[in-house]
Amino acid sequence: MENTHHKQSFWSKYVFSTDHKTIGTQYMIMGMIMAGVGGYLAYVFRYNLAFPGKSIPFYGMLGPQAYNAFVTIHGMIMVFWVGMPVLLSAFGNYLIPLMIGSDDMAFPTVNMMSFWIFAVSALVLIASFFVPGGAFGGGWTMYPPFSAGGYLDPNPNFFKALFSGTSLLILAVALELVAMLMGGINFLVTTINKRAKGMTAWRIPIIVWFLNIAAVIFMFSVGPLVAGAFMLLFDNVLGTGFYDPHRGGDPMLWEHLFWFFGHPEVYVLLLPSLGVLAEILPVFSRKPLFAYKTIIYLALASAFLSVLVWAHHQFVAGIDPRMATFFSIGTILISIPFAGIFLAFMATLWGGAIRMKVPMMWAIGFIGLFLVGGLTGLFLGSNTFDIYAHDTYFVVAHFHYTLFPDIFFGFFAAFYYWFPKFSGKQLNSSMGKWHFWLTFIFFNGVFFLLFFNGLAGQHRRINDYSSFSLISREPYQTFEQIATICAIGLMLTQFIFIFNVVKSLRKVKTGVKNPWEATTLEWVSDSPPPHGNFNPYPEVFRGAYDYSLPDAEVDFTPQNTPKA
Amino acid sequence: METKQNHLTIPIIKIPQGRLGTWVLIAGELVIFGGLICCYLLFRIRYPHWGAMAAHTNTFIGALNTVVLLLSSYTIVRAHGAAVKLDVAKARLWMTCTLLGGVMFLVDKSIEYAHEISEGFTFTSPKLVAAGDHVGSLFWSFYYIMTGLHGAHVLAGMTAIFIVMMQIRKGNNLHRVELVGMYWHMVDLIWIFLFPLLYIAK
Numbered sequence: 001m002e003n004t005h006h007k008q009s010f011w012s013k014y015v016f017s018t019d020h021k022t023i024g025t026q027y028m029i030m031g032m033i034m035a036g037v038g039g040y041l042a043y044v045f046r047y048n049l050a051f052p053g054k055s056i057p058f059y060g061m062l063g064p065q066a067y068n069a070f071v072t073i074h075g076m077i078m079v080f081w082v083g084m085p086v087l088l089s090a091f092g093n094y095l096i097p098l099m100i101g102s103d104d105m106a107f108p109t110v111n112m113m114s115f116w117i118f119a120v121s122a123l124v125l126i127a128s129f130f131v132p133g134g135a136f137g138g139g140w141t142m143y144p145p146f147s148a149g150g151y152l153d154p155n156p157n158f159f160k161a162l163f164s165g166t167s168l169l170i171l172a173v174a175l176e177l178v179a180m181l182m183g184g185i186n187f188l189v190t191t192i193n194k195r196a197k198g199m200t201a202w203r204i205p206i207i208v209w210f211l212n213i214a215a216v217i218f219m220f221s222v223g224p225l226v227a228g229a230f231m232l233l234f235d236n237v238l239g240t241g242f243y244d245p246h247r248g249g250d251p252m253l254w255e256h257l258f259w260f261f262g263h264p265e266v267y268v269l270l271l272p273s274l275g276v277l278a279e280i281l282p283v284f285s286r287k288p289l290f291a292y293k294t295i296i297y298l299a300l301a302s303a304f305l306s307v308l309v310w311a312h313h314q315f316v317a318g319i320d321p322r323m324a325t326f327f328s329i330g331t332i333l334i335s336i337p338f339a340g341i342f343l344a345f346m347a348t349l350w351g352g353a354i355r356m357k358v359p360m361m362w363a364i365g366f367i368g369l370f371l372v373g374g375l376t377g378l379f380l381g382s383n384t385f386d387i388y389a390h391d392t393y394f395v396v397a398h399f400h401y402t403l404f405p406d407i408f409f410g411f412f413a414a415f416y417y418w419f420p421k422f423s424g425k426q427l428n429s430s431m432g433k434w435h436f437w438l439t440f441i442f443f444n445g446v447f448f449l450l451f452f453n454g455l456a457g458q459h460r461r462i463n464d465y466s467s468f469s470l471i472s473r474e475p476y477q478t479f480e481q482i483a484t485i486c487a488i489g490l491m492l493t494q495f496i497f498i499f500n501v502v503k504s505l506r507k508v509k510t511g512v513k514n515p516w517e518a519t520t521l522e523w524v525s526d527s528p529p530p531h532g533n534f535n536p537y538p539e540v541f542r543g544a545y546d547y548s549l550p551d552a553e554v555d556f557t558p559q560n561t562p563k564a
Numbered sequence: 565m566e567t568k569q570n571h572l573t574i575p576i577i578k579i580p581q582g583r584l585g586t587w588v589l590i591a592g593e594l595v596i597f598g599g600l601i602c603c604y605l606l607f608r609i610r611y612p613h614w615g616a617m618a619a620h621t622n623t624f625i626g627a628l629n630t631v632v633l634l635l636s637s638y639t640i641v642r643a644h645g646a647a648v649k650l651d652v653a654k655a656r657l658w659m660t661c662t663l664l665g666g667v668m669f670l671v672d673k674s675i676e677y678a679h680e681i682s683e684g685f686t687f688t689s690p691k692l693v694a695a696g697d698h699v700g701s702l703f704w705s706f707y708y709i710m711t712g713l714h715g716a717h718v719l720a721g722m723t724a725i726f727i728v729m730m731q732i733r734k735g736n737n738l739h740r741v742e743l744v745g746m747y748w749h750m751v752d753l754i755w756i757f758l759f760p761l762l763y764i765a766k
Contacts, residue, residue, distance in 0.1 A: 106581050185588045193581055219592045224599025230709060231603075239688050240705040241698065248611065248699035253603060260599075 016116075018108035019531055021422065023115050024094030030115075031086035034122060038077035039491050041070045045463070050477075050484035052464040067463035068137030069165070073125070075140030076169070079265070080176050081122055083407045087272040088180065088218075089118070091414060092187050092211045094422065098522035098529060099205050101196025101538045101560075106189040114182035121175035128168035136165040139461070141258055141313075144243035144251040148235040161237040170233050177222050177229075184215035196521065198540035202293065203559065205520050205544040207275030209296050214271040217303050221264040228257035255317055259310035267306045269403065271299060273410025274341060277363050280417055281345055282545045283518045284360035285352025286555050289545040291344040298344075302337035309334055315383045316390045324383040331381030335374065342367060353548075353555075357516070358432035362413035365440050366405045373401030376451070391461065394454025397447045404443055412436075412497070417516065419501075424509035424527040431500040438493040445486030449479040517556045520544050524560055586743045590750045593717070597754050600713065604706050604761060617703040619766045620685060625676045626763035629669050630755065636665025637752045640725070640745040647741035652732055655741055659729050662748060666722040673715055680704075707762055714754055721751045 017023060047054075048062045055061055062070070093111065097104055105111050128135045138146025147166050161167060191204070191212050231242040232254065241247025243254050282289045289295070309330040311319055345367060354360070376398040379385050389395060412435075419427050453476045458465070465472035465480070514523040522529075524538050538560040546557040551564070608614050643658035684691035687708045689701035724747060728740045 107585060181592055185585055185592070188588050189581060189585045193579060193584055219588070220595055223592060223595025223597075224602070226596050227600040227603070227713075230713070234687070234705070234709065241688075241702055242705060246698065247693070248607075248702040250607075253606075257599065257603070 016112060018104075018112045020093045020097050020105045020108070020111065021529060023111050024090045024092075025422065026115050027085045027093060027118070028090035030119060030122065031082050031090060034077050034081040034085075037126070038074050038082060039494075041074040041077070043488060043491060045070045045074070046484040046487045048463060049465070050481040052466050062463070064463050065134065065137055068139075068461070069129070069135040071461070072137050072140050073129070073135050073169075076125070076173070078403070078407065079140065079269070080173060081125065083269045083403070084176070084180055085118060086411050087269055087407060088211065088214060089114075089183050091207070091272050091276070092183065092215070094418070095522065096187060096190055096208055096211060097194070098421075098525060098533060099208050099520055100191060100194065100199055101521045101524075101534060101540065102190065102194040103532045103534070103537075105186045106194055107186050110182050111186050114179045114186070117175055117182070118179035121172045121179060124168055124175065125172040128165045128172065131163050131165055131168060132160075134165055136169040138166075141262070142166075142169070142232070142254075143258075144232065144235070144254050147232060147254075148243050156237060156239050158237055164236070167233060167236050170229050170236070174226065174229050174233075177226060180218060181222065184219050187212055187215045196538050196540050199521075199559075200540075203540055203543050205275075206278035206289065206292070206295060207272065210271040210275035210278070210299060213299050213303050214268045217264045217271075217306055218268045221261045221307055224257050225261035228254060252314075252317060252319075255314050256311070259313045260307070263310040263313065264306040266402070267302060270338075270406050271303075273366070273406045274299075276410050276414045276417075277345055277366060279518075279520065280359050280363045280413055281348045282547055283417075283516050283556075284355045284357055284363075285349050286355070286547050287348055287352040288543075288547050289344070290347035290350075292543065292545065295341055295344050298337040298340045302334055302341075305330060305334040305337070312381055312383070312386070315386045321383075328381055328383045332378060335378060335381075338374065342371075357416075358427070358429050358436065359413050359417035359516075361433065361436045362409050362416060365436065366409040366413060369401055369405040369409065369440075369443070372448075373398060373403075373405065376401065389454060391459055392454035393450040393458050393460055396460050397450040397454060400447045404447075408439070412439075418522075419504070420510070420512070420515045421522055421527050421529070423505060424511070425504050425507050426510055426515065427504045428500050431496055435493060435496045435500065438496070439490060442486045442490035442493060446483045446490060450483055452476070453479050514558075517554070519546055519556050519558045521559055524558060580739060582739060582743050583746070586746050590746065593750060594754075597713070597757070600710055601757060601761065604710065607702065607706065608761075608765075611699050611703075613699050614703045615766045617685075617700050617707075618762060620680065620683065621707070621763045622676050622679065623763045625672050626759050629672050630759050632665050632668050632672070633752045633755050636662040636669075637749055639665065640741075640748050644742050644745045647732070647738045650735065650738065652735050652738070655732065655738070656729055659725055659741070663722055663725055663729075666718055666725075669718055670715065673711065710758055710762065714751070714758055717751050717754065721748050 014022065017026075044056055044059045044062060045067055047056045047059075048067060093105065096102075136142070136147065147170075191208060195204070231240070234240045235242055235244065235249075241249045243249045243251045245251065278289055278295065309327055311323060311327040312331045315324050315327075349364075376394070380389060380395065380398055416427055416432055419425070456471075456476055458471055458476055462468065462471075465477060509527075513527055516523075521538055521540070525533050540559045541562045542557065542559055544559055546552075546559075546561075548555045549557055639658045639661035643655045643662065646652075646654035646658060680686075685704045685707075687705060689704045692698075692701040692704070721744065724744045728737070728744050731737045731740060
């Protein structure tokens with residue numbers, strides 16, 4: 001039996017491909033390109049913060065309006081056009097069929113359309129920089145009245161309003177959400193329906209569980225925002241008053257709709273990365289994952305709690321203090337399931353025969369950095385502290401300490417781990433270690449000092465502190481400069497990674513099927529996997545983490561090994 | 565020679581793929597309308613004045629449309645029954661009935677819209693705004709966004725039914741009758757919520 005295929009043209013093989021591996025790769029490349037754009041924006045406004053009034057190399061002078069637009073679009077890109085496609089779509093598309101022993105996703109054509117809608121959404125976003133008035137600059141949360149031009153103009157010029165930075169941003173986000181919804185439908189149906197024989201619910205690897213839980217959270221929180229985005233668009237282009245208090249509307253409505261999606265979104269981004277850790281930690285400590293079922297139950301609990309905490313973003317927006325208490329308690333409660341998951345990860349490491357390879361370094365670095373982000377999150381979850389720290393650099397440092405490890409450490413851990421899978425080649429490990437250590441040090445250099453800036457009351461939306469003598473004082477301006485220099489270092493470090501990938505791709509294939517000696521199904525397939533993935537299809541006899549079984553000859557027992 | 569490998573993967577839960585996908589899609593759609601209806605309800609409770617605005621909607625046409633949609637749901641069930649028995653001609657006949665129901669719904673809706681617009685109740689209602697009734701104009705914004713989004717779903721459902729009608733001509737893909745039927749029921753169900761909220765509660 002062999003895989004015979006009609007010859008595919010370049011277009012159907014690499015561009016409009018329906019193969020889940022190609023689509024996953026497309027998502028990943030698109031996400032990395034967008035990460036470059038987002039990083040460039042960050043470089044420009046960080047440079048402006050450290051050296052206000054100076055001309056910025058590779059950009060020029062940055063005015064206040066452009067500063068706001070850059071900060072806004074930086075946030076948008078990193079969450080919606082880097083985090084979502086890389087963590088959810090790239091991992092989900094590439095890994096789910098391979099890890100459950102299937103040939104492809106349930107709806108390959110829907111999958112292809114999902115990527116191309118996503119690509120269009122990225123173009124619309126970039127285009128918003130080049131319309132009259134420039135890109136939207138009211139913060140990534142798009143709060144009205146900043147985002148509702150209709151306020152200022154009850155009879156807006158339809159086309160002028162439609163091709164404004166605000167409307168294009170809303171359209172881009174809406175398209176992106178549609179693309180992700182289509183992907184989410186695919187994840188759920190594939191996982192429920194297309195598992196290999198013997199792959200029962202309690203044998204599915206954690207990352208597949210987590211990707212599906214993330215897809216469910218996403219689907220059930222994004223709906224109201226889609227409706228809300230329509231209303232915001234109509235406020236802009238038709239002059240309705242959904243969010244205009246003067247017209248009977250309410251701007252708080254948008255805040256609720258946005259954060260009802262926006263907070264669960266944090267967990268949509270976090271769960272796939274935690275899934276990556278759950279795959280990597282057992283492999284490199286040669287031990288079964290500690291408390292497999294408990295981890296899944298904890299993730300389900302956090303998924304439930306995640307839709308009950310959104311208003312903790314609105315403590316200063318004038319919500320009822322009794323309501324604020326409810327959301328404070330919910331926010332602090334949700335740290336319990338995540339603490340449990342991290343505890344299980346620590347217990348997996350405990351007493352293991354640790355192999356300190358590059359993916360493992362990224363995974364452990366993730367845990368260390370996320371701890372800082374998580375603990376400062378506890379402070380901010382309490383409304384009494386949040387009222388003081390709101391919109392300061394403390395918040396900025398906090399969410400970068402959660403999202404940077406989540407998106408980038410999670411991605412790099414996965415990339416170094418699965419690179420042999422999708423290319424059949426190995427990345428250079430000493431370059432990988434340099435990449436890790438420099439990223440780790442520079443990242444802390446950027447954000448650790450900003451906690452102190454925030455506690456000193458520095459506000460995050462000020463583009464030029466030299467105009468405000470009261471808050472522009474030492475050592476905080478020096479901290480800004482250190483942060484900027486480290487940020488530049490952080491971005492330059494990524495060139496090591498790009499160089500490493502390009503160089504490794506030119507090497508010959510190692511021919512090693514399972515270089516990390518892992519147990520999950522994707523390593524049963526060839527590296528790189530052919531169209532159709534498996535030949536013959538595997539049958540599953542055991543859980544995903546059978547390492548160092550006492551009576552086994554080797555210290556890993558793949559899932560398709562029959563029980564004795 | 566193996567060209568199609570799907571059958572080698574044995575699903576554990578035997579739900580047909582399309583049916584499962586459609587259920588997930590419906591779940592996602594319901595949340596969109598759920599969010600919209602929640603927003604409407606919150607404002608409705610805040611502004612009792614909206615009752616007076618709802619009095620301007622035409623309850624008779626609304627009720628007629630409810631009946632039309634319910635009947636069209638019945639005919640799509642009959643189409644599904646015929647498809648199960650592999651009776652292509654009957655399935656297509658019943659689907660045509662559903663399409664006619666959809667067309668009638670849209671015609672009724674257009675008559676209604678035309679009437680309301682002629683009275684000055686539009687998406688932004690400049691007349692009401694000029695008279696100082698800002699809160700009232702917001703009702704009409706909600707009315708048009710809710711019924712408009714629902715109307716778009718009616719159109720989408722009709723398009724899907726039409727495409728499937730064309731696909732099953734030669735007896736292929738008969739299972740898709742069930743899928744469009746499920747979608748059509750969702751469209752119907754949403755209307756069952758919109759009708760009392762926008763027409764009856766005065």
